[in-house]
Amino acid sequence: MKIATWNVNSLKARLPRVEAWIGEHQPDVLVMQETKLADSAFPTSVFADLGYASTHHGNGRWNGVAILSKVGLEDARGGFSGEDSASVEECRIVQAICAGVKVMSVYVPNGRTVDSEFFEQKLAWLGQLRRELDLTCQPGDEVVILGDFNVAPEDRDVWDITQFVGMTHVTPEERAALANVEDWGLSDAMRVTNPDEIGPFTWWDYRAGAFHKGWGMRIDLALVSQPVLARLTAAYRDREARKGPQPSDHAPVVIELKERD
């Protein structure tokens, strides 16, 4: 079972590349972030023609998350489960059961600057994500949270930590909020399969030729529960997808799971 995540930075702008990527990589499940679409504009039929059931949670201009699956899509639901969560959620989470695996597509708030209200909202959002796990499932379940976390878990997950003094994505507060999610019972799949590497990076700024200079960050993650970790055979990012005309600024991350024993 191949599960992929990709922040597409506008599905309208990226649809041809997404279709091509699906054709080449044939994921069983593909989750996306930053579709920037309203639900009514989501190209359900395009993906259906490719063999995928889909669910989308978006308002239009900002954010927007989706799940595509050709192995079943049950109990699809957008937003957090707790009451009064709509204001904090902002069309940044959608989930479904795909072939018995609880799959979540998340787009964690950017945080902008450490002294802003948006930074506090980012930390609160990650707190809500932990609460969602506590409320809706157990660590012994098969759970995968994939998406753009906008947090680099370690210093080696950015190209030059000295460039990040006073910046978001690397602060102890953000890393603690991410760790609090992982402490529920999740492992960072890419780090498990690449224990000694720098990165590998999944995002490069469009500006200043950052991609070609290697100025990237590893902020797109696949967090897996222990039963999923036991099935994990590979985790990687597709750097090729960042190349060529009109790329997203993010590369897809893929995990592969063996059949259940």
Next chain:
DNA sequence: ATGGTAGCGCTGCTA
């Protein structure tokens, strides 16, 4: 060229 680029959508916001 003294921030840069991309997307949305039409003015500036978000990343």
